[in-house]
Amino acid sequence: MKKTYYLFNPGRLSRKDNTLKFVAFDEDGYEQKPRYLPIENVDELYAFGALDANSALYNFLGQQQVPVHFFDYYENYTGSFMPKDALLSGKALMAQARVYDNKTKRIELARLILEGAAHNMIKNLKYYDKRGKDLLPVIERIEVYRNQFEHVKAIDELMGLEGNIRRTYYEGFELIVNDFSMSGRSMRPPQNEVNALISFGNMMCYSQCLRAIHQTQLNPVISFLHTPGERRFSLSLDLAEVFKPLLVDRVVFKVLNKKIIGLKDFDKSLNLVVLKNGGKKAFVKAFEDRLSETIQHRTLNRSVSYKHLIKLECYKLVKHILEIEKYKPFKMWW
Structure with missing residues (x-):
């Protein structure tokens, strides 16, 4: 069975014949x-050090x-080497572009993506509310924003609601996470441990979504909720909205509340907070699990793995843009 390999060291x-040979360097630059990694066992590689x-x-x-x-x-995710597209489809590409170019159709699909994201965030909050975290006020505020989706007429308005929902959702982290404070979302750079984990996890989620997109007929640069831009795979940002609560946030809660990652796993020496290699390895293991x-x-x-759910979501998007079946975002039901 193919595996994902993470290269933490430079x-x-x-x-080497039909294998990959990796020679790591230690802190002093010594080999x-x-x-050796047999190529038939390798699904994808993550490079966290100079390669x-x-x-x-x-x-x-x-x-391969x-x-x-x-x-x-x-x-920070800086980019990917992606093999040549194996599932090229001019029909799907044209249909995807037409949906983006049609204001009504784009708004409809963007709204559905955000509906799935909001539902999964609320599910996380309800899970911890049932465990005595008193998150009902946060849930009710998100519900107010969610009820405004159907009245939105522009993508900018929808993204504004998304921002309000996220800010409210992250307020709940103060009650869910033990021993650490989030103090609001901070990025580029993250200013505390919780933000560092969220940023790292989000990057992992984006790359998983990009991989799934690449395995289907979708084009990763044509998105619907996020505005397509230069030099970014914006469709992976759309897809990640649905899965971040399930794949990233739950892992953040787990590694902190179960003390899998602690203060010793963070580097605060550069006026920002980043994970040390040991912390990255611990988070990656929890994320892979x-x-x-x-x-x-x-x-x-x-039975379907959470990883495979991302690819299934891509298939649903393909069916939607080809007008085979209306897209229904993945929503946690447990």
């Missing part, structure tokens, strides 16, 4: 013992349909 990646590689290596990865996602020291969890899918009537 190093050199090369091809460590090589590690030395050549075009022959990337040609090999492209042939293995993407590489890159992050800088500050945990979450992706591999399964639920009994109501429609397919079989």
Whole structure:
């Protein structure tokens, strides 16, 4: 079974016959013992340290349909090497562009995406409210914003509601998270531990969504809720809205409340807060565990992993833009 591999140390990646050879460098720049990864076992790579590689290596990865996602020291997602699209469809591309270009259709789809995101945020809050966290006032305020979706006539208005919902939702983190304070959302750079985990987790979620999009006929640069821009895969931002409460926020709550990650796992020396390598490894393990969890899918009537749910969401978007079946966002029911 194929796996995702995370390269935390800087190093050199090369091809060795039909395997990948990774030689990590320690803090003093000395080479460590090589590690060999059979290519048939590799699904994707995450590079958190400087990676030395050549075009022959990337040609090999492209042939094997293995993407590489890159992050800088500050945990910012900086880009991906994506293999050549294997599922090209001019029909789907034209249909996707037409939906974006049609104000009514775009608003309708953007509203559905945000409806799924808001529902899943509320589900998280209700889960912890039942456990004595007194989150009902926060839930009620989000419901007020959600009830305004159907009256929105412009994307800017919808994004304004999204911002209000997120700010309100993050207020609930103060009650959910033990021993740490979020003090509002801060990005670029994150100013405290909770924000550092959210930023790191969101980047992980975006790259998972990008990978799922690449495995379907969707084009990652044509989005509906977020405005398409230069040099960004904005559709992955749309898709991530639905899954961040499920995949990122639940993991943040788990690693902090169960003390899997603590103060020792953060670096605060640069007027910002970032995860140390040990903290990144702990979060990645919890995130991978979450992706591999399964639920009994109501429609397919079989067990489906959370990771596969993202690809299923892409298929639903394809059906919607091709006018086969109206999109219904994934909503937690448990």
